[in-house]
């Protein structure tokens with residue numbers, strides 16, 4: 418087995434890792450690089466660091482664009498193999514990719530106009546349609562054969578609906594090895610989702626480490642906080658504006674608000690979900706009730722209720738309806754995209770409502786550097802929207818508890834419970850966070866194997882021979898220490 422890291426190496430987007438096993442190339446995720454400047458992102462998105470035609474299979478861990486977004490481009494440039502994921506991921510990926518295709522088109526037109534050159538979008542709807550024909554789906558725990566000698570199993574990652582931790586079992590020249598890829602690792606106690614499944618054995622682990630140096634607030638405080646916020650804003654006759662990521666965060670918010678309505682803890686003010694993508698995704702959530710956790714079953718399904726449909730909620734589709742919200746009288750909650758306030762209908766809602774101190778902007782997601790959302794979080798007094806500066810007088814509240822990524826302790830706990838680990842590959846984290854993860858593994862977990870902060874394009878030969886060549890005689894010591902690698906956190 419060999420592995421080459423072609424994305425999310427000391428960065429948090431563009432996950433792409435090529436595993437070579439039994440003579441086949443298996444690509445783990447085919448994500449889009451986002452942020453870091455348009456030119457840089459485009460450069461990385463148009464250069465895969467491998468030949469699309471040489472990839473035999475793709476496995477998609479979940480439907481976030483930074484994990485699936487470049488799949489249509491892979492197809493556009495010659496990939497014709499199968500794509501494996503869960504059924505929910507396939508369906509979510511389709512709407513996410515079509516939405517992304519639309520953004521690619523707009524983006525290419527914008528850059529083309531500015532530069533005076535014709536710019537091709539990264540992919541289009543036709544590429545997405547071709548891509549969707551290549552999917553085969555499998556359920557959690559269903560071990561399936563990829564090729565002679567290589568099997569895969571999905572386990573629930575508890576990150577977004579359908580998200581998977583991927584285990585690859587490969588037998589080559591008498592060596593049986595297990596590689597586990599966390600995808601994005603979720604958290605315990607998130608609404609709707611099951612807790613991340615604990616894999617208990619792996620030789621090699623590729624682990625995301627987005628929040629290796631952070632501790633999140635507990636989700637248990639979210640209900641009380643939201644209850645307080647809604648009651649407070651209604652009392653002063655204001656509106657609540659929430660920039661919401663369309664996949665998962667919006668559904669989680671709706672879920673908690675629905676619970677609060679049911680318990681009569683908040684007044685029955687309308688909730689508008691003003692994002693056609695969020696509406697489509699919520700419909701997919703309604704289809705995949707088998708993926709929900711027991712708590713969701715008890716709270717809603719057992720009463721024949723959908724967490725995402727109730728009297729007070731309205732999903733807004735048309736632009737006309739969306740515009741009408743600007744003149745809505747009285748208190749309401751508006752959840753709209755994009756999550757970082759950079760595009761989409763949220764811009765209109767901010768423009769119309771942020772100048773009034775009665776209103777409240779609720780931040781529930783990560784706001785990357787350089788985004789409008791980040792300016793709001795950092796206390797800017799004026800925000801530029803559609804070329805004009807508007808005063809920000811509304812109250813701003815930031816809730817960190819909604820994060821769908823494991824934090825420092827959760828990451829270390831996860832590793833601690835995996836036996837036989839020889840090498841841990843640290844991915845999906847900013848450089849500093851990656852180093853923190855490596856230090857924590859060695860210093861807190863006392864992990865005696867190798868913890869590698871991988872470089873973009875770096876390759877590892879994971880055969881016994883390859884490992885001996887890379888790590889020399891020290892490898893012997895690692896093998897001896899296997900089984901007693903880990904101590905308590």
Ligand SMILES: [Zn+2]
Nearest residue numbers: 479481576601
């Ligand atoms: Zn994700």
